Amino acid sequence: MSQKVQGVISRAKDAPVELVTVVVPDPGPGEAVVKIQACGVCHTDLHYKTGGIGDNYPYLLGHEAAGIVEAVGDGVTDVAPGDYVVLNWRAVCGQCRACLRGRPWYCFNTHNAKQKMTLEDGTELSPALGIGAFIEKTLVAAGQCTKVDATAPATVAGLLGCGVMAGLGAAINTGAVTRGDSVAVIGCGGVGDAAIAGARLAGANKIIAIDMDQRKLEWAKDFGATHTILASDGDVVEAIQGLTGGFGADVVIDAVGRPETWKQAFYGRDLAGTVVLVGVPNPTMQLEIPLIDIFGRGGSLKSSWYGDCLPSRDFPVLIDLYLQGRLPLEKFVSEEIALTDIESAFAKMDHGDVLRSVVVL
Incomplete structure (x- = not known):
């Protein structure tokens, strides 16, 4: 059955963000539902809010996230319920000309979940970078989930999902x-x-x-x-x-x-x-x-x-370097905030007052 959870959307260009109820469907073939533990506030989310990327409102914001896989759909073998994952927006297809030439970090056909998350009235949401992670649980393509060492805190692990990896x-x-x-x-x-x-x-x-x-x-x-x-x-x-x-x-x-x-x-x-x-x-x-x-x-x-990264190759290595004390990911975290604090986090980021505000759920 579908679930109703709380998430943050941008309903219109330059409008304040809203905390709303979002309907998350059960995962279909090739999809996964992930319970979000933490998500960084990235400039890309602000670009969505201000219309700098498109006008396919309403947007479900957030994408630099880590969490636990809750459920997977048919045909998913790379991740399973209980896996600790960092979300990525480069779910490589394995079939495009870049992938077939052995350059999957250039994949020209990255994919997202086929089903849509919606508002309670059925309005379809556009997830930021195909993820949408300012939310308690999100639906993604299973290929957007990269397993990493679970001893790394979600507040730092999730940052690899976008800006830090870039x-x-x-x-x-x-x-x-x-x-x-x-x-x-x-x-x-x-x-x-x-x-x-x-x-x-x-x-x-x-x-x-x-x-x-x-x-x-x-x-x-x-x-x-x-x-x-x-x-x-x-x-x-x-x-x-x-x-x-x-x-x-x-x-x-x-x-x-x-x-x-x-x-x-x-x-x-x-x-x-x-x-x-x-x-x-x-x-x-x-x-x-x-x-x-x-x-x-x-x-x-x-x-x-995206730093020409291959998440399945790069994320686990970088998390290991963090755990060895060789990569100070914790220094990127300026503050930990709640879902209700995202609007003020955007203002701090726009003024250059923080490196990363991180939403903790």
Whole structure:
């Protein structure tokens, strides 16, 4: 039988979020119902609320979550009731051209639950990133559930579901940072700090944090930044070069996603260096740059989708690193809140007052 639970929705563009009753159906073939234990408040949820992603309201918000599988549908073999899982929005299909070429982290046909969760009046909800986890229980595709070590608290494990994985993966997977590299990260929010943590894990010997906010630069040091640049103090490119022998960094990661920060990343890298764009631009942004500069500098210009991660491969490893004390996921958690506090959490995030507010259910 279907269940009625409490969840947080965005009913219309820029309207305050609402705590409502949501009807969650029993899982069908290939689906799972997960009891949510904790869920991070991500900028993507705010983008849904403000109409920055689409207008398929009402949205069931939340997606950075961990919890316990309660029930599974027919044909599900990878997870079972009682499994402790982190939810992901990349349930790879195994059949698209990327998957068949052995590159499932680029899967072009990721899938979600086929059934819809609804309001009591039957109105269908659009779950954020196909998950919808500001809720007591949610319905997802079973492939969106990744089993991890149950000794890791849900408040930190769930963060791998989006922002932290995006940043870590931008450094380790997309940027291929390796031992001895110099790395610069532009934008030191949750994604940028995760990129810094990833660069540290990979063995970079110089990690430069860049931001407009001195508070965020201090936070970046906690994740492994060896040097900081306050962007408002002068020319960012010159500052990066000044810290890298005049050459520029081997890898520069743009965790902001604006034309001006991408140009700083492009010109702030060494010859044949790598630029990684992981910050998400809006559809109106345009970039102009001399083509001869792209040719003349060589190297790689990359975009990082979800940190180019494969959840089944990356989530368990990162949780193990956390449990070994080598990945400080707990430092991303600025506060723990209730479902009723999400609107105020959005305001704090928008003002840059927190890295992550985490809803605990």
